[in-house]
Amino acid sequence: xxxxxxxxxxxxxxxxxxxxxxxxxxxxxxxxxxxxxxxxxxxxxxxxxxxxxxxxxxxxxxxxxxxxxxxxxxxxxxxxxxxxxxxxxxxxxxxxxxxxxxxxxxxxxxxxxxxxxxxxxxxxxxxxxxxxxxxxxxxxxxxxxxxxxxxxxxxxxxxxxxxxxxxxxxxxxxxxxxxxxxxxxxxxxxxxxxxxxxxxxxxxxxxxxxxxxxxxxxxxxxxxxxxxxxxxxxx
Ligand SMILES: Nc1ncnc2c1ncn2[C@@H]1O[C@H](COP(=O)(O)OP(=O)(O)OP(=O)(O)O)[C@@H](O)[C@H]1O
Numbered sequence: 001x002x003x004x005x006x007x008x009x010x011x012x013x014x015x016x017x018x019x020x021x022x023x024x025x026x027x028x029x030x031x032x033x034x035x036x037x038x039x040x041x042x043x044x045x046x047x048x049x050x051x052x053x054x055x056x057x058x059x060x061x062x063x064x065x066x067x068x069x070x071x072x073x074x075x076x077x078x079x080x081x082x083x084x085x086x087x088x089x090x091x092x093x094x095x096x097x098x099x100x101x102x103x104x105x106x107x108x109x110x111x112x113x114x115x116x117x118x119x120x121x122x123x124x125x126x127x128x129x130x131x132x133x134x135x136x137x138x139x140x141x142x143x144x145x146x147x148x149x150x151x152x153x154x155x156x157x158x159x160x161x162x163x164x165x166x167x168x169x170x171x172x173x174x175x176x177x178x179x180x181x182x183x184x185x186x187x188x189x190x191x192x193x194x195x196x197x198x199x200x201x202x203x204x205x206x207x208x209x210x211x212x213x214x215x216x217x218x219x220x221x222x223x224x225x226x227x228x229x230x231x232x233x234x235x
Pocket of ligand 1: 011012014017035036037038039040041042043044084
């Protein structure tokens with residue numbers, strides 16, 4: 001589904017953040033990219049969804065080279081993005097946020113599919129409430145549901161566990177697993193919180209100084225893998 005080869009990307013005046021990064025994500029898989037702060041997880045997510053240009057390398061989606069495409073064209077081809085910090089529209093209602101997720105993708109009707117509200121009952125309950133008044137965990141669910149409302153094939157999530165209480169982390173991880181299993185959605189998540197991936201993701205890739213140091217590592221049991229945890233996460 002996603003094939004990244006020798007990707008290099010960075011920020012103006014800041015040099016390369018990603019350098020020679022290779023990553024493959026099979027269709028229907030739930031893959032998590034783990035790494036310490038500043039190793040390039042957000043930069044990778046932004047490069048995949050087109051918010052940051054690659055200076056070298058290629059990004060393929062479903063067999064198509066999307067490296068040169070603008071972010072809206074990548075969204076049209078099925079990339080959904082849940083950014084770090086969620087970026088929901090706090091002054092709009094929950095329902096309006098979900099509608100924005102629908103209409104942002106040309107060709108979709110504005111009506112939010114019922115199955116999405118069944119998956120996130122708290123959002124159905126609070127649909128008329130200002131999104132900014134939700135708890136952090138509820139806002140994260142809204143950010144995920146808003147991205148899913150655009151019916152992506154590939155969902156990118158950037159540290160969705162950040163600032164969220166442990167019980168809600170489990171709930172969100174379980175929902176993502178359920179969506180992958182029932183719809184065939186492909187998920188690529190950047191994380192540092194092991195509770196979000198251990199037992200939920202299929203496999204892990206470790207990013208170290210802008211490149212993937214190891215990939216295809218089983219997610220189940222990673223909390224006991226002390227040598228990788230100290231090597232890649234300093235814990
Ligand atoms: N807008 C920017 N301009 C310049 N440098 C940046 C910018 N954003 C990030 N960087 C730098 O790029 C490097 C990688 O940052 P990135 O945010 O991708 O890391 P990360 O692994 O997602 O870390 P975190 O977990 O802290 O979000 C860091 O050295 C960071 O300082």
